[in-house]
Amino acid sequence: MPESLEPIFLPANQPPQFYRGGAAIAALRGDEAREYGPEDWVASTTTRFTGGPDGLTRLPDGRWLADAVTADPRGWLGDAHLRRFGDSTALLVKLLDAGQRLPVHFHPDDRFARSHFDSHFGKTEAWVVLGTTGDDATVYTGFRETTSAATVRDWVRDQDAPSMLEALNAVPVTPGDTVVIPAGLPHAIGAGVFVVELQQPTDFSLTMEWRGFLDSPEQGHLGIGFDTALQVLDTSGWDAERLASLIRRGHNPDPDAAGGTTELLAPLADGFFRADRLRPSEAPSDAVTLTPGFAVLVAIDGAGTLTSDRGGSAIARGDTVVVPYGAGPLRLSGGVTVLRCRPPA
Missing domain, CATH: 2.60.120.10 (Jelly Rolls)
Structure with a gap:
């Protein structure tokens, strides 16, 4: 077995983002905080949607992790994984520290991503809450009531952010909570919420609330137009029972609890x-x-x-x-x- 196939400790990898944050990442890692360093892409073989190397993890020996995996997929991933996913790691992990509320957005599912982005993967994701600041740490997940497609199109056309946010379930979170976000579900993360985010290995975010966050509507719909993008949006209502299928509460360990x-x-x-x-x-x-x-x-x-x-x-x-x-x-x-x-x- 090659000696290089050992666990590898990684430095921070914080590609540029449009929103503020990063103090909690710096505190966790013992690094100096950056105002616009809200995401640390850990062991990433995924690039930003805009292309180039941003997002990719460079190993301490200078190689890109993506190149190392491609050169020895069996050693990195194992035969069972290769049979299902080929030489993709099939995973992207981030540390995400929301220094401000993120915009209302959603992600494509696998089928939509294949049709419109030539990708085997869409972007289902999940959050493990590590920390919160302030008295009202909140995430927003799914519409509270079934909403017509025409209403959503009007909100996006007018950039009616208050209506978008008001339509979503506001879910208070504390450290140890976990939330699964299926592809298509409209969502946002509130200011002061620090998570480990697991996701499929893509950078496909369809941003309904683009004004004040992105430079243009094209960045919101990723070049496919909002009429097309909104076809994959889940406009159904998510009541308490449905939300319970996404959320687990209170898994932070008691220091005296059994391991x-x-x-x-x-x-x-x-x-x-x-x-x-x-x-x-x-x-x-x-x-x-x-x-x-x-x-x-x-x-x-x-x-x-x-x-x-x-x-x-x-x-x-x-x-x-x-x-x-x-x-x-x-x-x-x-x-x-x-x-x-x-x-x-």
């Missing part, structure tokens, strides 16, 4: 990605075993050790790590809490 592995996302995420919290106890005999497979690790608290057959590395709050399939089984030990993000099973 182990906790699945974090609602079952709707299963066909797109997986996320779990790994929290070994500090006793060496209580290490958590990670089975072989491509994964992205985000250490969110404490410090511990990540060990493979070829040795161990310290892992502590703020570290982000990409794990190739070829690294084999790993052991996580010590007083550390890690989010493990993976493609679908």
Whole structure:
């Protein structure tokens, strides 16, 4: 097994964005804050929609991660993954710190993305809430009532942001909550919400509320026109029962609670990605075993050790790590809490 196929610790990767944020990312990583650094694309083989290298992860040895995976897809991804997804990692993970409210937007599903963006993947996503600031940390998910397509077109034409936002469910969140956002669902993230975001590996955001955020409506509809883009928007009503299928509450660990592995996302995420919290106890005999497979690790608290057959590395709050399939089984030990993000099973 090549020696290079070991877990790799990654620096921050913050492509330019149109909105403010990043203080919470800097605090987690121990870096200097940037006013417009609200997203850290972790272990990314995905570029910005505008093209070029923005968004791609460069490994510490100078290679692009995308090139490393293409050069050794079996070593990075394993045969079962290759049979389903080819040499795509099938995953993009971000740290996202909303320094201001994000605009109301939605994403295409796989079928729409194939037809209009020549992509195998749309963009279903999910959020694991790491932190919040202020007294009213809120995300917005789905229309409260079924809304006619004509009404939505009027809102977009007039850039009636208050009506768009008022039509959505306002969902208060606290650290440890998780929310799945299916493709097509209108949504926004409120100011002061800091999440780990898992998503399909694309940068397709169809932005209904573009004025005040983007330079032109073309950036909002990605060049396909709003009449076409809105065809994939979910205009149905999401009542409390439907919302409950997207949201899980309160998975932040009590420091005195037992450790182990906790699945974090609602079952709707299963066909797109997986996320779990790994929290070994500090006793060496209580290490958590990670089975072989491509994964992205985000250490969110404490410090511990990540060990493979070829040795161990310290892992502590703020570290982000990409794990190739070829690294084999790993052991996580010590007083550390890690989010493990993976493609679908």
